[in-house]
Amino acid sequence: MSRLDLRHGRVEMAHGGGGRAMQQLIEALFLPHLDNPALRAGNDGAVLPGSGERLVVASDSHVITPLFFPGGDIGSLAVHGTINDVAMMGARPVALSAGFILEEGFPLADLARIVESMGRAAAAAGVPVVTGDTKVVERGKGDGVYITTSGLGLLADGIDLAGHRARPGDHVLINGSLGDHGIALLAQRDNLDFATDLRSDSAALHRLVATLLHAAPDLRCLRDPTRGGLAATLNEIAHQSAVGIRLREVAIPVKPAVHAVCELLGLDPLNIANEGKLVAICPPERSAALLAALRADPLGSEAAIIGEVVEDSGHFVQMETHFGGYRTVDWLTSEALPRIC
Amino acid sequence: MSRLDLRHGRVEMAHGGGGRAMQQLIEALFLPHLDNPALRAGNDGAVLPGSGERLVVASDSHVITPLFFPGGDIGSLAVHGTINDVAMMGARPVALSAGFILEEGFPLADLARIVESMGRAAAAAGVPVVTGDTKVVERGKGDGVYITTSGLGLLADGIDLAGHRARPGDHVLINGSLGDHGIALLAQRDNLDFATDLRSDSAALHRLVATLLHAAPDLRCLRDPTRGGLAATLNEIAHQSAVGIRLREVAIPVKPAVHAVCELLGLDPLNIANEGKLVAICPPERSAALLAALRADPLGSEAAIIGEVVEDSGHFVQMETHFGGYRTVDWLTSEALPRIC
Numbered sequence: 001m002s003r004l005d006l007r008h009g010r011v012e013m014a015h016g017g018g019g020r021a022m023q024q025l026i027e028a029l030f031l032p033h034l035d036n037p038a039l040r041a042g043n044d045g046a047v048l049p050g051s052g053e054r055l056v057v058a059s060d061s062h063v064i065t066p067l068f069f070p071g072g073d074i075g076s077l078a079v080h081g082t083i084n085d086v087a088m089m090g091a092r093p094v095a096l097s098a099g100f101i102l103e104e105g106f107p108l109a110d111l112a113r114i115v116e117s118m119g120r121a122a123a124a125a126g127v128p129v130v131t132g133d134t135k136v137v138e139r140g141k142g143d144g145v146y147i148t149t150s151g152l153g154l155l156a157d158g159i160d161l162a163g164h165r166a167r168p169g170d171h172v173l174i175n176g177s178l179g180d181h182g183i184a185l186l187a188q189r190d191n192l193d194f195a196t197d198l199r200s201d202s203a204a205l206h207r208l209v210a211t212l213l214h215a216a217p218d219l220r221c222l223r224d225p226t227r228g229g230l231a232a233t234l235n236e237i238a239h240q241s242a243v244g245i246r247l248r249e250v251a252i253p254v255k256p257a258v259h260a261v262c263e264l265l266g267l268d269p270l271n272i273a274n275e276g277k278l279v280a281i282c283p284p285e286r287s288a289a290l291l292a293a294l295r296a297d298p299l300g301s302e303a304a305i306i307g308e309v310v311e312d313s314g315h316f317v318q319m320e321t322h323f324g325g326y327r328t329v330d331w332l333t334s335e336a337l338p339r340i341c
Numbered sequence: 342m343s344r345l346d347l348r349h350g351r352v353e354m355a356h357g358g359g360g361r362a363m364q365q366l367i368e369a370l371f372l373p374h375l376d377n378p379a380l381r382a383g384n385d386g387a388v389l390p391g392s393g394e395r396l397v398v399a400s401d402s403h404v405i406t407p408l409f410f411p412g413g414d415i416g417s418l419a420v421h422g423t424i425n426d427v428a429m430m431g432a433r434p435v436a437l438s439a440g441f442i443l444e445e446g447f448p449l450a451d452l453a454r455i456v457e458s459m460g461r462a463a464a465a466a467g468v469p470v471v472t473g474d475t476k477v478v479e480r481g482k483g484d485g486v487y488i489t490t491s492g493l494g495l496l497a498d499g500i501d502l503a504g505h506r507a508r509p510g511d512h513v514l515i516n517g518s519l520g521d522h523g524i525a526l527l528a529q530r531d532n533l534d535f536a537t538d539l540r541s542d543s544a545a546l547h548r549l550v551a552t553l554l555h556a557a558p559d560l561r562c563l564r565d566p567t568r569g570g571l572a573a574t575l576n577e578i579a580h581q582s583a584v585g586i587r588l589r590e591v592a593i594p595v596k597p598a599v600h601a602v603c604e605l606l607g608l609d610p611l612n613i614a615n616e617g618k619l620v621a622i623c624p625p626e627r628s629a630a631l632l633a634a635l636r637a638d639p640l641g642s643e644a645a646i647i648g649e650v651v652e653d654s655g656h657f658v659q660m661e662t663h664f665g666g667y668r669t670v671d672w673l674t675s676e677a678l679p680r681i682c
Contacts, residue, residue, distance in 0.1 A: 016404075018569025018614075019673040023577075042581060043503055044426040044564065045399030047496060052393055057493055058386030059438035063357075063476045085385040097400035099489035101442065133489070135404045137680065143482040148440035148474070148489035152398055155388060162384055223385065228359025236364075240383060273359075332360040339478065 004028045009108040016102065016136030025134065029112050033119035038095070038130035046130035048095055048152070056153035058085035063146050065339040066188045067114065071181075071200030072275075074147055075118035080204045080275055081226065081341065082151040083125055087206035088222045088278065090161040090213060091153030096122065098132040098149050103142035114145060125204040127151070159213060163240035165220040170309040171287035172245060173280045175208065175300040176201065177253040178230055182272035182340050183261050196257050203276030208299045215293035216286040223279045226341050231270040232331040233279055234317045244312020247319040247329065251306045270319075271332055273340045281309065345369045350449040357443065357477030366475065370453050374460035379436070379471035387471035389436055389493070397494035399426035404487050406680040407529045408455065412522075412541030413616075415488055416459035421545045421616055422567065422682065423492040424466055428547035429563045429619065431502040431554060432494030437463065439473040439490050444483030455486060466545040468492070500554060504581035506561040511650040512628035513586060514621045516549065516641040517542065518594040519571055523613035523681050524602050539598050544617030549640045556634035557627040564620045567682050572611040573672040574620055575658045585653020588660040588670065592647045611660075612673055614681045622650065 004024050014021035031040065038046035062078045072080075079096065086093040098118070102111065122129050129149075180201040187196045205224065212219060221241075225233040230252075234245050254269045262269050276299065282290055287305050294300030307319075317329040345365050355362035372381065379387035403419045413421075420437065427434040439459070443452065463470050470490075521542040528537045546565065553560060562582075566574040571593075575586050595610045603610050617640065623631055628646050635641030648660075658670040 013679050014673075016568075016679070017673060018567070018573045019612075020671075022569075023672075041503060041505075042577070044429040045397045045432070045492070045494070047430060048396040048398065050394045050396055050495075051391060053391045055389040055391055055396070055493065056386045057389065057436060057438050057472055057491070059440050059472055059474050059489075059491060061440035061442050061474045061476045061489065063442060063478050088385040089388060091386070095398055097398050097491050099400050099402035099440070099491075101402050101404060101487055101489075131398055131400055133400050133402045135402045135487075137404050137484060137487075140481065141484040143478060146442055146476075146478075146487070148400075148402065148442075150398070150400060150438050150440075150491035151386070152396065152493065153386070154391075162382060164382075226359070227357075228363075232359045236383070271360075330361075331364075332355075332358060338354050338357070 004108065006108050006112055011102045011104055011106040011108065011111065011136055013104055013136050016134060022134065030115055033116045034129045036128040036130060051154050054155040056086050056089045056091035056155050057150065058082055059150040060085055061146065061148040062341065063339055064185065064341060065143060067144055069185045069188050069200055071184060072202040073114055073117050074145055075114035076121040077202050077275060078147040078149045079118050079121035079125065080202050082149040083127055083204045083206050084224045086151040086153035087209040088224055089155060090159040091155040093127045093151050093153045093206050095130045095152045096127055096149050098129050098147055100134045101142055101146040102134065102136045103144050104136055104139045106144050111145065161219060161222050163221055163237050166237055166241035166243050166281045166309045168243055168309050168311045169284055170220055170281050171284050171305050172307040173287060173290055173303060173305050175278050175294050176302040177255050178274060179254060179258040179269040179272035181275040182337050183258050185340055186337060196261065198257050201274055201276035203299055205276065205278055205299065208297050211293050211297060212280060212290060215289045216282050219280060219282050221281040225277055225279055226273050226275060228331055229271040229273060231329045235331040238315045238317055242315060244310045244315060245307055245317045246310050247307035249319050249321045251304050253302045253304055270329055275341065345449065347449050347453055352443045352445055352447040352449065352477055354445055354477050357475060363475065371456055374457045375470045377469040377471060392495050395496040397427050397430045397432035397496050398491065399423055400491040401426055402487065402489040403682065404680055405526065405682060406484060408485055410526050410529050410541055412525060413543040414455055414458050415486060416455035417462040418543050418616060419488040419490045420459050420462035420466065421543050423490040424468055424545045424547050425565045427492040427494035428550040429565055430496060431500040432496040434468045434492050434494045434547050436471045436493045437468055437490050439470050439488055441475045442483055442487040443475065443477045444485055445477055445480045447485050452486065502560060502563050504562055504578050507578055507582035507584050507622045507650045509584055509650050509652045510625055511561055511622050512625050512646050513648040514628060514631055514644060514646050516619050516635050517643040518596050519615060520595060520599040520610040520613035522616040523678050524599050526681055527678060537598050537602065542615055542617035544640055546617065546619055546640065549638050552634050552638060553621060553631060556630045557623050560621060560623050562622040566618055566620055567614050567616060569672055570612040570614060572670045576672040579656045579658055583656060585651045585656060586648055586658045587651050588648035590660050590662050592645050594643045594645055611670055613678065616682065
């Protein structure tokens with residue numbers, strides 16, 4: 001059997017067949033970038049050391065288009081997204097799994113670039129990809145590469161973050177500007193003709209979360225405002241906690257470039273997906289310490305207190321606008337930007 | 342917002358948008374069938390009780406066509422397949438995650454049927470789906486439904502099953518007939534015109550594995566011969582353990598209907614995928630006890646000792662045929678049956 005042509009080769013149906021071609025793909029393309037003892041063992045699953053702590057499991061499917069964008073690609077995004085879901089529960093992520101659904105004909109060079117980027121992101125975060133699966137579907141039954149990552153984390157005693165724990169009076173914080181990821185991706189799409197220097201904010205937030213939990217162990221809730229943006233995230237929390245949320249538009253960091261594109265296309269930055277942002281809800285007496293902790297970290301240098309939790313039997317998210325009025329921040333019924341995460 | 346039309350409705354892009362439509366899909370379609378406290382909490386991940394035991398993680402992407410087949414569907418298959426991957430490590434599966442990639446326009450009634458089947462399979466196995474994700478891709482960028490499941494298991498001290506542990510002299514056992522799953526699926530495909538009563542053997546094997554570990558705690562290796570069939574599984578083990586394997590064709594259970602279809606289409610039952618089968622490799626003095634334990638279980642009533650591990654510097658899998666000669670059982674270079682698991 002010939003060597004895998006990593007420069008000009010393409011994904012073939014046989015690469016998903018469980019036979020020698022798949023073995024070759026794993027050994028020549030996946031293992032070099034993701035290498036670790038659990039993965040290399042080559043069993044049906046991976047074995048990890050135990051711990052008395054509670055376990056956290058999270059899962060995320062990634063179907064973005066385009067696959068490569070300023071600030072990342074589907075590989076780094078899949079690593080960051082799932083690490084963040086585990087981290088939002090207050091847990092320390094310890095391992096990832098990755099399921100690849102590849103379209104027949106996809107260039108192996110692009111696949112290698114994606115897997116290399118996953119490996120780099122996983123190594124930088126200290127969270128290895130320990131097991132996975134690869135399937136191939138016929139041309140026209142996929143879109144290059146879909147990646148579903150699952151993450152496993154360990155949750156220390158006494159930490160209890162959940163969407164139902166927000167209480168009236170609590171403060172709402174964000175670690176930086178909104179909409180960078182969604183707009184950076186949008187700018188790459190063929191049918192749009194605006195140019196921007198925006199980069200995705202895609203980043204692993206687990207170390208920042210550890211810092212926050214150290215500063216405020218009684219934190220109520222953490223969420224990453226990905227799909228649906230800040231609007232969807234806060235509506236979810238308001239719904240789960242049976243409270244209202246009041247935002248101040250002037251306090252919410254949004255880059256001028258994001259504002260400009262949103263105005264042009266009739267989008268709201270509050271609906272746009274982020275991949276390196278978190279919302280923290282905490283008792284009011286903790287917000288100053290949390291803000292200081294966020295701002296001391298490169299991933300939180302533009303952090304802000306953007307609002308507070310209020311009593312509201314309708315569970316509305318409302319925003320005091322630049323002009324002093326109020327408007328309701330609803331989650332979208334339709335899809336603002338498909339295939340963004 | 343109108344109620345979800347579970348009878349005539351179809352998947353829309355908005356169902357993947359992170360907004361109200363997605364929330365509605367989760368609450369009306371996913372939660373009723375998969376309900377459990379961890380999933381219902383509605384956080385970014387699920388929290389599970391800890392244990393001092395080692396952890397096992399496995400992941401499996403499912404891209405089968407057709408989605409429904411005699412003996413199961415992609416939902417039950419996704420549950421069984423991942424439970425089995427965890428079980429093959431000798432671990433007790435405790436939780437599953439599920440990532441759905443849905444194609445725009447897919448009937449909600451079919452999705453509900455799949456999720457209901459997942460729920461039933463998970464409940465029967467005692468392994469809940471505790472977290473998940475749903476993404477929607479445009480019409481023509483998917484094939485109805487792809488499901489990536491990950492499984493988490495707990496591994497008791499002293500159990501060490503791995504593909505590199507086979508030793509010359511060891512016996513090779515199987516719990517039943519080969520090829521039922523692949524041929525049952527194949528018979529459902531539009532372009533094929535043979536009729537058969539064959540049903541998929543799709544089943545969760547974790548309880549059978551517990552029985553085997555009780556009968557032979559020094560078991561070397563367990564594997565489920567799914568994609569690539571028995572041929573791929575045994576070649577993998579031979580490769581990892583640096584041994585040869587000698588099979589006896591007369592001892593390998595294959596149903597007459599599977600034989601007939603394989604002859605018709607020029608397929609080898611040893612290359613066909615199974616979803617409720619396991620291969621066990623054990624020291625020779627244990628094989629009688631293991632065979633008895635297998636045969637006492639409904640999932641192992643046709644179990645057999647099918648061969649043994651031998652010294653072979655070429656790491657070949659060979660089979661003594663019905664006619665008394667030997668042939669090499671290679672793994673396929675190309676794809677025998679695409680999209681079968």
